[in-house]
Amino acid sequence: MIRKVIKNIKYHITNVRWEIAGLLRDCKNHLQQPVNEFSLQGYEIIQNFLDQDECDRLIELANHYLRDQSYLIYGNCYLVCRNAVQEVDSKVQQLMNVQEVDTQLSQLFHSHKIEELFEQRIGQKLRLKTISIQVDNLDTESKRGFHNDNITPPGFKAFIYLNDVADYGDGPYTIIPGSHRHTFRKIINHLYNRLITVLSRRKNYPVGDMRLFYSDKQSVSIFGKAGTLILSNQQLAHKGWQKHDQNKRYVLVCYLKLEKFDNGELFNLGQKAILQTA
Ligand SMILES: O=C(O)CCC(=O)C(=O)O
Ligand SMILES: [Fe+2]
Numbered sequence: 001m002i003r004k005v006i007k008n009i010k011y012h013i014t015n016v017r018w019e020i021a022g023l024l025r026d027c028k029n030h031l032q033q034p035v036n037e038f039s040l041q042g043y044e045i046i047q048n049f050l051d052q053d054e055c056d057r058l059i060e061l062a063n064h065y066l067r068d069q070s071y072l073i074y075g076n077c078y079l080v081c082r083n084a085v086q087e088v089d090s091k092v093q094q095l096m097n098v099q100e101v102d103t104q105l106s107q108l109f110h111s112h113k114i115e116e117l118f119e120q121r122i123g124q125k126l127r128l129k130t131i132s133i134q135v136d137n138l139d140t141e142s143k144r145g146f147h148n149d150n151i152t153p154p155g156f157k158a159f160i161y162l163n164d165v166a167d168y169g170d171g172p173y174t175i176i177p178g179s180h181r182h183t184f185r186k187i188i189n190h191l192y193n194r195l196i197t198v199l200s201r202r203k204n205y206p207v208g209d210m211r212l213f214y215s216d217k218q219s220v221s222i223f224g225k226a227g228t229l230i231l232s233n234q235q236l237a238h239k240g241w242q243k244h245d246q247n248k249r250y251v252l253v254c255y256l257k258l259e260k261f262d263n264g265e266l267f268n269l270g271q272k273a274i275l276q277t278a
Pocket of ligand 1: 136149157171172173174234238239240241253
């Protein structure tokens with residue numbers, strides 16, 4: 001028993017050392033980036049990236065494939081109903097690798113347009129890994145709080161609202177501006193997550209949760225018409241607004257990695273949900 005506990009603590013300490021080294025490297029990397037709104041604030045909003053007709057078409061495409069359960073659609077395209085894989089954000093459904101079943105999205109995927117928007121701002125090469133359509137059904141109970149998507153290195157996402165997000169009840173993407181550069185606060189949060197995992201003997205560890213230092217008072221919720229694009233550094237403390245009680249939200253979400261950290265792996269987030277139901 002004691003041996004098991006010591007082994008567990010050692011495991012966490014080894015990982016924490018790597019993560020701190022990674023976060024310090026990320027901090028140095030941020031300081032080398034050109035100074036602009038995106039590199040300083042960690043996000044930027046671009047209006048009218050898609051027109052209304054294209055947004056409506058993508059909503060229809062999503063509706064066509066929506067089911068109550070996760071399933072494989074075609075090739076690498078699949079639907080994930082998050083309630084099958086996690087307790088938080090349990091009302092989210094997401095069509096993964098959707099560029100595989102739609103010509104226009106496939107063109108966008110291969111066009112390098114999204115990568116360029118980020119590259120112009122951070123001065124480094126990126127790779128677009130996948131495009132998905134996220135459907136956020138109304139949820140006032142299970143929304144995940146402030147978090148980073150991973151620990152290190154930073155990931156990037158381009159979110160494109162497909163319907164108007166005009167009010168808190170529409171579930172806006174919500175961020176703490178500039179928090180992608182809060183190296184010390186991140187380290188403390190990551191240590192805290194490890195600590196509560198060890199103390200509570202939980203199996204699943206809340207990777208990336210940002211429970212300390214951040215509150216709604218410091219946050220900015222991003223409202224916008226259908227077609228609004230949000231460029232986002234996923235090391236920002238961020239979340240979807242927790243009182244999403246008005247309109248269902250459809251978002252096109254593009255996932256990107258820095259080229260130097262991309263090992264060429266296929267994108268398979270949530271795929272185990274399909275294996276479970278197969
Ligand atoms: O639903 C949102 O607005 C945020 C979702 C999120 O945390 C993410 O895509 O990383
Ligand atoms: Fe996230």
